[in-house]
Amino acid sequence: MDKGFFDRTSPEFAARRAEARKLLDSLDPAMQDGAVTADPARQAWFEAVYDLAKGDPARVPWANLAPHPLSQAWVAAQAEGLNGLRILDVGCGLGDNAECFAAAGAHVTAFDFVGEAITWAKQRFPESKVAYAQGDLFALPDAWLQAFDLIHECYTLQALPPDLLLQALAALKSALAPGGRLLIVARAREEAEEFKGPPWPLPPSIFEGAKRQGLTTLSIEDIPAVPGGGSRHWRALLRRAEDA
Ligand SMILES: C[S@@+](CC[C@H](N)C(=O)[O-])C[C@H]1O[C@@H](n2cnc3c(N)ncnc32)[C@H](O)[C@@H]1O
Known part of the structure; x- marks a missing residue:
């Protein structure tokens, strides 16, 4: 082609x-x-x-054939590196984000509930070290429970109807090892802002909800919209407490 x-x-x-x-x-x-x-x-x-x-x-409306710039920049900024970390990429689509984490030396598992996405990602990256798997966030395999040091989610939470968000956060927490971290890259909105999804940009209260699920906030970046360009985004890092 x-x-x-x-x-x-x-x-x-x-x-x-x-x-x-x-x-x-x-x-x-x-x-x-x-x-x-x-x-x-x-x-x-x-x-x-x-x-x-x-x-x-x-x-495929979200397929940019490159890692998300906010995820890629976060990976590049990790002074201590990601070498050897066990990372889970949620709703991995065509695999570019997962490959970015793997290129930084992490042991990456990436999943999507669409089998065709997984087949396609494997075809695009035939030499990949990423373990691609078909799986549903709401039915994670037992082997993944508390199994990851870092979970990366980009644009999957915002693809869920808002009433599924708390359940999704609980599922994400369940896959984190105690002390493990969750990196969220998503569109952002004000709490009271009118919006019509999908996608459903995340309101600030998502971080309160996460706290109630045992995920405390390490950092929240509120990245403004660029006129004529990208939308407002959150890039947030949360942490599962050792005893949560
Ligand atoms: C908006 S796309 C984002 C894809 C990718 N993360 C990216 O940034 O390009 C959301 C992806 O999550 C997958 N997905 C949605 N809900 C899911 C669920 N419950 N479990 C697993 N994958 C899911 C979809 O099939 C889709 O590939």
């Missing part, structure tokens, strides 16, 4: 993405009436995204 096909800065890539977005929005139950009942985590819709893409990353 022509190399330009994968150039995410090209107008052709943008046009294919816009076309896919229209179709995907029309299929998304959360876009129709705001209510998602039978399939609250919208797994069927996520499966349709990867299936309908037919190998074209332009048709």
Whole structure:
């Protein structure tokens, strides 16, 4: 395939993405009436995204074919390094974030509940050291309980209807070893701000909710929107207490 096909800065890539977005929005139950009942985590819709893409990353709305800049910068800033840490990447999609952590020397497990995403990530990174697995955040395997020093989540919490967030935080905590840390990269909003998801930008109260689940805050960065560019984001680091 022509190399330009994968150039995410090209107008052709943008046009294919816009076309896919229209179709995907029309299929998304959360876009129709705001209510998602039978399939609250919208797994069927996520499966349709990867299936309908037919190998074209332009048709996967979040696939940037590069690590998220906020995650990548965080990795680069770790003076003590990530060498040897056991890291879990949640909702890994096509794998770029997981690969970024693995390149820093971490032992990375990355999972997504869509099997096609996992197959695709493995195809993109055939020499990868990342252990890719199909799995559901709400049904983590026993072997992952308390098994990780760091969990990275980028854009998966904001893809969940707000009423699933506390359950999601509890699941994330369950996979952290005592003292382990959770890195969240997500769109941000004010508590009272009007918004219509998906995605559902996270309000500041998410950190209170996390605290109630036993995850205390180490740092919260509130990264403002760039006019004509990116949205407002949180980059937050939380910690599971030794006795939580
Ligand atoms: C918005 S995408 C972000 C993908 C990736 N983290 C990134 O930053 O490019 C959310 C991903 O999480 C996956 N996902 C959503 N809910 C999940 C769940 N309950 N368990 C596992 N994966 C989930 C979706 O299939 C999708 O690949």
